[in-house]
Amino acid sequence: MMSGMQTMPELRRHYFLDEYCIIAAERGRRPTNFRRDEAKPGDEAACPFCPGNEGMTPPSDAVYAGRGVLSDGAERVSGWQMRVFPNAFPAMVSSPEPVNRVVTGEWTALPGQGYHEVIVDSPRHRENPADFSQEHMERLIRVYRDRYLHYSESSLAKYISIFKNWGREAGASFSHSHSQLITLPIIPPQIKMELDAFRRTSFCPFCNIVEKEAGSSRLVGEDDDWILIAPFYSLVPFETWILPKRHFSSLGEMSDAESRSLAALLMQALRGMKSVLNDPPYNLMIFQLPSGYHLNIRIQPAVSRIAGFEKGTGIRINSIAPEYAAAKLSESAKSDGRSPKS
Ligand SMILES: [Zn+2]
Ligand SMILES: [Zn+2]
The missing domain is CATH 3.30.428.10 (HIT-like)
Known part of the structure; x- marks a missing residue:
């Protein structure tokens, strides 16, 4: 029997931190189908990230369109390529209710002060980021850079986290491709x-x-x-x-x-x-x-x-x-x- 074809599990230390992971690869059993849950067809109408539904989100801070970087006024900007607006359910807020910095004298709590925004990075509801054109990915990287530079001016932002969750199992609440930015006061x-x-x-x-x-x-x-x-x-x-x-x-x-x-x-x-x-x-x-x-x-x-x-x-x-x-x-x-x- 060749069922003993398993490589020895290895504890691998992080490159330079005192952290470990275990690589336990089983030779004969290497899954390569990790398909994500797909969105149900016909959900564009209810999608707040789709063109035409801009009114379903807070007004944009920055709308990237062929004609430049704009922002929403009374009328929402249409014809965009990327659209950046505050998250309606933010992890951080710019003016939180005052909380005591030290709650009991023993444990610390800081106000969750910062910014949380959504970057809708495609106007197309079903576009997979892996199918972006080179030009569109260049645009997204420019937007990441712009937003990073924008918040790096803020005294509230000690750290700026930019990330993208793709698929429900990865934490995305919407199937329409988007990225997020959260600033932290630490x-x-x-x-x-x-x-x-x-x-x-x-x-x-x-x-x-x-x-x-x-x-x-x-x-x-x-x-x-x-x-x-x-x-x-x-x-x-x-x-x-x-x-x-x-x-x-x-x-x-x-x-x-x-x-x-x-x-x-x-x-x-x-x-x-x-x-x-x-x-x-x-x-x-x-x-x-x-x-x-x-x-x-x-x-x-x-x-x-x-x-x-x-x-x-x-x-x-x-x-x-x-x-x-x-x-x-x-x-x-x-x-x-x-x-x-x-
Ligand atoms: Zn270096
Ligand atoms: Zn959509």
């Missing part, structure tokens, strides 16, 4: 730990990842400015990271050429995931700070359950080795024929 603990690790080394840990992973079996793709990898420390099956080869902290520091090549590599990542995993739900997260950091983008298919072991230990079990994921994703880019560099 630096999240995860980022704080990363910054502490930066201080302990004489080099940038992310520059080190770029250098080492570029020559590894986990490299999925690259162009002149960016690399796409299935990271050594992968928390979920087919997780990918995109890192700039040049050391810089935020989208605000990106050149126009870097912005265009990022769009191309991001499209390769999304197309690869859609084709290899049959359009899975996923979370896409942009990690950035105004300075002293190395921008990175992480894409995690939302396909594994967080259950008792994960909650009890903080350690995730990933059933797909990143080396296998990288091979599958590169193969798909080659057959796709649109890989920036093959």
Whole structure:
């Protein structure tokens, strides 16, 4: 019997944090169908993100149309390509009711002060981000950069989180493609730990990842400015990271050429995931700070359950080795024929 064809589970330590994940890949059992739940047909009429339904959302702060960046007045702007407005059910608000900073003298509570906005990133209800044109993805990256720069001026924003949830299982409440931005009055603990690790080394840990992973079996793709990898420390099956080869902290520091090549590599990542995993739900997260950091983008298919072991230990079990994921994703880019560099 060859049923003993299982690779040894491995505890893999994070590149530079004291965190672990378990890679427990079973050779004969490698699921590659992670299809997300699809929206029911005919739900456009009730979709607040669809053109014509702008009145169902709060007025826009920024409407990106061919004729420039506009904002809603008494009349809502139509004919847009992307539309940015405050989330109707925000996690953070700009003027919260005053709360006591310290509730009991023992435990801390801070006002949830900040901004939470929705970026409707396609005017087409059924458009899959993996099918965006290069031009449209370039536009989305410009919008991410614009909104990041806008909030980086605010004293309320210590941290700006930009992310995209695709599919209900990934947390999206609407099937119409959109991204979100939430500002926080604190630096999240995860980022704080990363910054502490930066201080302990004489080099940038992310520059080190770029250098080492570029020559590894986990490299999925690259162009002149960016690399796409299935990271050594992968928390979920087919997780990918995109890192700039040049050391810089935020989208605000990106050149126009870097912005265009990022769009191309991001499209390769999304197309690869859609084709290899049959359009899975996923979370896409942009990690950035105004300075002293190395921008990175992480894409995690939302396909594994967080259950008792994960909650009890903080350690995730990933059933797909990143080396296998990288091979599958590169193969798909080659057959796709649109890989920036093959
Ligand atoms: Zn819609
Ligand atoms: Zn760096």
